[in-house]
Amino acid sequence: MSEKNKMGFQRTLLATAMLCAFGGAYGGDDEVAMLTTPDSSISAGVGNWSSDRAQQGAYDGMRDNGAYGLVDINVSRRNEADGTWLNVVGRNLGLDPRDLSVDYTRQGDFGIGLDYSRIVRENPLDFNSGLQGKGDEAQRLVNITPGRGADLDLKIKRDMTGVRFFKNLMPGLDFNASFKNEEKNGERNWGARTATTSVPSFLTEPIDSTTRQLDARFDYAKDKLQLSAGYYGSWYTNHNDLVTLTAFSNAGVANTTYLSLPLDNHAHQIFVEGGYQFTPTTRGTFKASYGRAEQDDTLPTRRITGLSAAVAPYSLDGRIDTKRAQLGLTSRPIKDLSIVANLRYDDLDEKTPQAIITAGGVKVTPQDYRTIAGKLEGTYRLPYGYSVTAGVDHKDQKRSIPFGSLSDQGYDAQRAVPMRKSVEETTYRIEGRKSMSETINGTVAYSRSDRDGSSYNVIDNVAGLASANARNLVNPMHISDRVRDKWRMALDWAPVEKFSAQFSVDYANDDYSTKSGRPYGLIDGSAMIYAVDANYALTDEWSLTAWYSHDDTKARNRLGTTLNTAAASTKTADLRERGDSIGLGLRGEISSRLAIGADYQWSKTKSEYPQELGTGAVAATSPMSPLSDINNRLTRLSLFGKYKLDKVSELRFDYIFERWKTDDWTWQFSDGSPFVYGVNTDGTRVSFDDHQTSHFVGARYIYRFQ
Amino acid sequence: MNRLRLIAAAVGLCAGLLINTAPAVAADAKGGDTKPPAKDLVLKGDAKCTACHDEADSPEALAIGKTKHGTRADQRTPSCTNCHGESVKHEKEAGRGSGKGPAPDFAFGKKTKNSAEERNQQCLNCHQGGKRIHWQSGVHANRDVTCASCHKIHDGHDKVRSKDQQTEVCFNCHKEQRNQANRPSHHPVIEGKMTCSSCHDVHSDNPKMMVRGSTNDTCYTCHMEKRGPFLHSHQPVTEDCAICHNPHGTTAANLLKSRPPFLCQSCHDGSGHHGQSAGLPPSSRASNTGFSNMGTVARGCLNCHTNIHGSNSTENATAGTRFTR
Incomplete structure (x- = not known):
């Protein structure tokens, strides 16, 4: 044995001795402590996007190219002696939209939490306009030659601050309260047909409002009985109430247009709910609430001379009372049969006075809904993990039909759409399931919903013939007769420990049962989606995920003015939208220090808008152009690598390739040029980048501790 | 000198072994149970389980200690058996035979036999x-x-x-x-x-x-300005936001289920300008003869019907009831 080796052997022997004496015990405790102590981490770094990404960066705070700070913290500390926790979670602290929450809790006793959150939406469109006063109540629209105005960045910012409190008052009785205040500021692209032109002009909706929400509840839970009761209040304050737009005619004559804004409102609700376990297999529940919403702010146009009839009120005195109640029962009367039943009552009663607003007799039209809904469902469990569920839902809704102004014929001239006094819908469904299998679980389900209602209230009966008014020929989509069939098949397959896959197909078909005497509105439609997901654990260190899904939605809508559906004035739209999405993921550990991952996402949507006349000709004629399909494509490849520097710190590197393409014509003329507001006026141009490609590289240092 | 170091190391080793095994030797000497009582690792009374499912066998299970369930100072927090049952059979037969032993009384993984x-x-x-x-x-x-x-x-x-x-x-x-x-x-x-x-x-x-x-x-919690009530209310708005919007995502702007004019024409009739064909105006602004050609492009019908969620204007009859003001 060489001297060198002798020394090595001796040191090893010494170390072994010390390990035997102390190290083993400490090593085990350390490992357990590491496994059982809450984790904390702080990460900081910087990233850079190579190009603007107006569409994909609308919400994430990284719309423009350039560098961004990447800062996140997640601190979770527990005092083992008294069970107090301190949690601090900060996300995206280096960006404009960011979150921070701090919680201090003594578990089971009390807790207080503070929240701050900022959400920013940056409008992905580019506006070049002569508008002055963006975001203000007073706006002035100076006519410009398109493209010669100022570039306007429109965005909406929400700053929410909140406080939460919890206290256990006695065993089984807790008090929870939260208060949130949100300041919403910014501007949204808006529009108006001004007083002197039939062409819409550009303007912005100024947003400067405060919302507050207070939620307080007592929760009691003991043995068989659980009860909750509390109060929820919400207040909306709009610091703007009216937009005054000064625009100019072609001849340069100024005109003023007033646009109303939402006014201050508030709502209050008290509620109580509970559950009682009658037996180990039978449980009853109930809910009851009473709410009142009010809007009694001053109507801003009422104080402006010439904008109101003498009879118009100065405030709406709007009020909506909402009463809700529900009874529920779940039971397993025999070992293999379980039953769920509930009955729900929902009464939305608008008590706003039907004030006359204009000299012509236009009235406020309050809307009431009283709905009773019930559900009965049973599940019978068969051998080998099979079960069958059958159920029926029924909804019966009474709806008010407020009467507005009087027509020559004595009918309601104010309303534009026929209404029904009652709508009811019954749904029957059956479902077979296989669960609790180690390799295959699955579901097959079918349901049929049948919606019907009372006769439609005629709007006008021109010359004693209701069908002479086209408004009486429509089936509004939300109250129309409809038969909806839905199928669902889903399969979970895990043939081996390391591999699992899911397959699902959902299909729905709507038949709107249009009749010869009322042939217009939605005729039929369908929606289908299928998806395949797979997970494969190659080894303990490497895993793959993959998924694909396809959806296809169709709707056929018919529009006309006479009962002759083959007339040249009749139009039928065959709307269709298809989507395909692919996702691939890879996670792996190259060594104990280096882990990598990759995600690929690709999605495409295609929307079609063919519309033809009753004669079969293409609907849009000169100067209008028919609509081409719209395709949206998103490709995103994300790569990351994490390298452990030591036990507590690591470096993370990210690379993202992102491409978004569209041929959306929404803000274009038919020749593909950007949309411009006005005819020889306004001149506001709206454009967008239809092909956005950007690369992101980021690096961050992560420090972990306990 | 080297020999001295070697002896010292050997003594250290023996001392270490003696210290670490002393309780067991003492137990042996008393003729009692040779195994010291297992101690709880994470939860109160978890020794019954963690004697086997320790940091070597089930490190992922011990991570419950990081959660609220693992706060032992809170007297209400559970032990393993509160959730998994006493699992007597699982405990008794664990490690016997070559196959998997019986599962705990309540298991929560994919292969569980519990409903x-x-x-x-x-x-x-x-x-x-x-x-x-x-x-x-x-x-x-x-x-x-x-x-x-x-x-x-x-x-x-x-x-x-x-x-x-x-x-x-x-x-x-x-x-x-x-x-x-x-x-x-x-x-x-x-x-x-x-x-x-x-x-x-x-x-x-x-x-x-x-x-x-x-x-x-639910929508009003963030969009309280839509709650109204308004001087002029748009009926479907008062009933259900989801009649017009799909909150999960759409290809049409503003989460609309379909684009104007198609969406609006699902309820409104085909007469007048609201029965206009869907289409794009040509590039010439002079050819945009008015609202009859503006139901599709830009904000579609909402170009003019700006306050579609409700209006508070007392202006003339059509301004408020048709949501243009």
């Missing part, structure tokens, strides 16, 4: 109160979704409670919403600014599992 109802009841024994009062009558419970389908009980980081990762859990089943969330118009869910649970109370039995008693009441 979803049984598994959920283990959680509800403590968590039935508060917002889970109505769990049993909700759709999730009645489609065999379990608490453990979404929650990671033995993990300090429960994805479904994380703002930026919750969707990964929900999208495991809700594939349609996974597609829609990536549509050009969407709520900031995939960006992590909102979560599915911002709108849905998955433990409740409210219609559509909304956090408030109705769809509209």
Whole structure:
């Protein structure tokens, strides 16, 4: 044995001795402590996007190219002696939209939490306009030659601050309260047909409002009985109430247009709910609430001379009372049969006075809904993990039909759409399931919903013939007769420990049962989606995920003015939208220090808008152009690598390739040029980048501790 | 000198061995149980389980110590057996034979023999109160979704409670919403600014599992300006926001289910300018002869019908009732 080796052997022997004496015990405790102590981490770094990404960066705070700070913290500390926790979670602290929450809790006793959150939406469109006063109540629209105005960045910012409190008052009785205040500021692209032109002009909706929400509840839970009761209040304050737009005619004559804004409102609700376990297999529940919403702010146009009839009120005195109640029962009367039943009552009663607003007799039209809904469902469990569920839902809704102004014929001239006094819908469904299998679980389900209602209230009966008014020929989509069939098949397959896959197909078909005497509105439609997901654990260190899904939605809508559906004035739209999405993921550990991952996402949507006349000709004629399909494509490849520097710190590197393409014509003329507001006026141009490609590289240092 | 070091090391080794094995030797000397009583590792009374499922055997199970369940100072926190049952057979027969022994009384993995109802009841024994009062009558419970389908009980980081990762859990089943969330118009869910649970109370039995008693009441929590009541109300707005909007994501702007004029023509008739054909005006601005050609391009019908959610204008009859003011 060489001297060198002798020394090595001796040191090893010494170390072994010390390990035997102390190290083993400490090593085990350390490992357990590491496994059982809450984790904390702080990460900081910087990233850079190579190009603007107006569409994909609308919400994430990284719309423009350039560098961004990447800062996140997640601190979770527990005092083992008294069970107090301190949690601090900060996300995206280096960006404009960011979150921070701090919680201090003594578990089971009390807790207080503070929240701050900022959400920013940056409008992905580019506006070049002569508008002055963006975001203000007073706006002035100076006519410009398109493209010669100022570039306007429109965005909406929400700053929410909140406080939460919890206290256990006695065993089984807790008090929870939260208060949130949100300041919403910014501007949204808006529009108006001004007083002197039939062409819409550009303007912005100024947003400067405060919302507050207070939620307080007592929760009691003991043995068989659980009860909750509390109060929820919400207040909306709009610091703007009216937009005054000064625009100019072609001849340069100024005109003023007033646009109303939402006014201050508030709502209050008290509620109580509970559950009682009658037996180990039978449980009853109930809910009851009473709410009142009010809007009694001053109507801003009422104080402006010439904008109101003498009879118009100065405030709406709007009020909506909402009463809700529900009874529920779940039971397993025999070992293999379980039953769920509930009955729900929902009464939305608008008590706003039907004030006359204009000299012509236009009235406020309050809307009431009283709905009773019930559900009965049973599940019978068969051998080998099979079960069958059958159920029926029924909804019966009474709806008010407020009467507005009087027509020559004595009918309601104010309303534009026929209404029904009652709508009811019954749904029957059956479902077979296989669960609790180690390799295959699955579901097959079918349901049929049948919606019907009372006769439609005629709007006008021109010359004693209701069908002479086209408004009486429509089936509004939300109250129309409809038969909806839905199928669902889903399969979970895990043939081996390391591999699992899911397959699902959902299909729905709507038949709107249009009749010869009322042939217009939605005729039929369908929606289908299928998806395949797979997970494969190659080894303990490497895993793959993959998924694909396809959806296809169709709707056929018919529009006309006479009962002759083959007339040249009749139009039928065959709307269709298809989507395909692919996702691939890879996670792996190259060594104990280096882990990598990759995600690929690709999605495409295609929307079609063919519309033809009753004669079969293409609907849009000169100067209008028919609509081409719209395709949206998103490709995103994300790569990351994490390298452990030591036990507590690591470096993370990210690379993202992102491409978004569209041929959306929404803000274009038919020749593909950007949309411009006005005819020889306004001149506001709206454009967008239809092909956005950007690369992101980021690096961050992560420090972990306990 | 070298020999001296060697002797010292050997003595150290023996001393170490003696110190570490002393209790066992002492027990042997007394003729009693040779195995010292196992101590709890994480939870109160967990020694029964962690004697086998220790840091070497089941490190992932010990991570429950990172969670609220692992707060031993809170007298209400459970032990392993509170959730998994006493599992006497599992304990007695563990390690015997070559095959897998019997499972615990209550197991929560994919291969469990316990029904979803049984598994959920283990959680509800403590968590039935508060917002889970109505769990049993909700759709999730009645489609065999379990608490453990979404929650990671033995993990300090429960994805479904994380703002930026919750969707990964929900999208495991809700594939349609996974597609829609990536549509050009969407709520900031995939960006992590909102979560599915911002709108849905998955433990409740409210219609559509909304956090408030109705769809509209839920939408008003963030869009309170739409609540009104307005001087002129647009009927479907007062009934259900989802008549016109799909909150999960759409290709049309503003989460509209379909573009104007098609969406509007689903209720409004074909006479007058609202019966206009869908189409794009030509490039010449002079040819945009008015609102009869503006129902599709830009904001579509909303170019003029600006206040479609309701108007507070007392101006002339058509201004308010038709939501242009």
